[in-house]
Amino acid sequence: MTSGAKLTQCRRDPFYRTNVVKNYCGPEELVTLLTPELRFPCSKFSHLLFKCSTDCPPMPAADVNTTWTLAIRAAADQGHPRRAVALYLSSLRSACRPCPFALAAVLKSVSRLFAAHPLLSAAAGSLHAHLLRLGLLAHPYPRAALTHLYARLPDTSHAHSLLDETPPRPVWGRAQAHSLLVSRNSLLASLLRSGDLAAARSLFDCMPVRDVVSWNSMVAGLAKAGHLDEAIELFDRMPERNAASWNALMCGYIAQGNLSKARELFEQMPVRSNVSWITMISGYTKSGDVHAAGELFERIENKKDLYAWNAMVSCYTKNGCAREALAVFNRMLKPHVWVMPNEKTFSSVISACSQLGDLRFGLWAESFMGSVGIALDDHLRTALVDLHTKSGRMDRAFDLFRGLGMRDVVSYSAMIVGCGMNGMFNEAVNLFKEMSDAKIDPNAVTFVGLLSAYSNAGLMEEARACFSSMSVKYKISPSMEHYTIMVDLLGRSGKLNEAYQLIVQMPMKPDASVWGALLLACRLHNDVELGEIAGYKCFELEPGESGYYILLGNIYVEANEWDKVKRLRNIMAEKGLNKMPGSSWVQAA
């Protein structure tokens, strides 16, 4: 196309008169805008991958454009959006004539790269102008892709205009009709994602043509928003169903916590996709049914993909089965299985390591990530912060924390808990202040960190004030863990009765950790009466644990209650509990 023709087409476009055209950027500006987002993780491995895809064998000149297009689309389809965009930028530098199909792939990649990124809007605007200038905005594929990009913005008005301004007399025939359907589906999905059910409904109702995707989006949106009846009604009316339709309904039941109904659907659906298995497994993950999840995982029919492995690793991690999580991780790395883990896998793996306090494996995982070129995202950084604080490496934890792109409740809490644990009381309080200044609301975990910081510093009044402000000011009801910290602090400071009163008025049934904290305090201050109460509660709650017997026994010994010592020893013998090393009182009796 000559530049004159380009300009004419450009002027004919309704967007020419809008300020979109002011955003125009030529190849160089486009490169500048997109490049910071394209940085490859510094590693030989990814560099190699990048090289492989650019080092094409020599081609006849006429085929060069096609080759670029194929390479760009292949990268986008195989889930390498960075590589796709980088390839496109390279093709511009080598004066390749942009092909609409390549641009559609680039737009798709950009929307994946910039999802929820503050620059998404700028990127969309520039690419819009870019398309306009190339005269490709009217082409159905890039146009639909751009609509998709705009639909992902909080403000969907640009997406709407693109749809509305579509020339009524199709230049592109069937492709354009299909493109319109796809664009509407994009917009529909975005409206549902942002929870605007009414707008989604009205779009859906006035769509001239609907396909499975439109119906599925609607069913999924309604089901997730809790309108299960409406979702089922639509599901029944669907002219055609696929696995995704069933998955959408399953999701709805899982969101309501109705696992049995979800499982029923799962078993009766005609064809199960990978997603169906993973949806069900993640449902069991949330409900804490590790066993059912594991069984399903083993039953997966086709090859388990990365999503499946990640779902299983995270299932074990989230439910406190760290050993099992690492076992599953090891399985996926076995040569005959070999699924390449990604940052999501490592987030769970690192978290499992810190649950176990296994710094060595955690550090191995960290270096492994470095060597295969997995960049640290905020989730991973937060998991690593947790690992390092639990191993007492606070300087490294602070480095990781300061390197976060965005700090949120989770990362602040991880840091505050770490400071609390490592006796860095001042830092914990400062972080809490910093967090409040940043208008980030604390949650239950934040207060675990703060309270343990006060507790470690022995600051009784501050802890009390914090404990009460947590429910009064922040509307967070204290959990078992908060009570345990308070009982421990009160008890260690000798306020045994107050600690006991706190336990008695707890809204939930105190567990062994709470009574154990009191028992420990009683041992410290040699209180036989309360120690007995706490001890017997512990025996009841954790019958197999001999440590509680030894604690209470030592309290008896200190008070010269030898009859009671003897009785305790008999109970232990009856239950077949072994004497622990250091349980000298048993011998003394």
Place this chain on the structure above:
DNA sequence: CTAGGGTTAG
């Protein structure tokens, strides 16, 4: 050839 259903951190 684009659009929908799934996996991540305290």
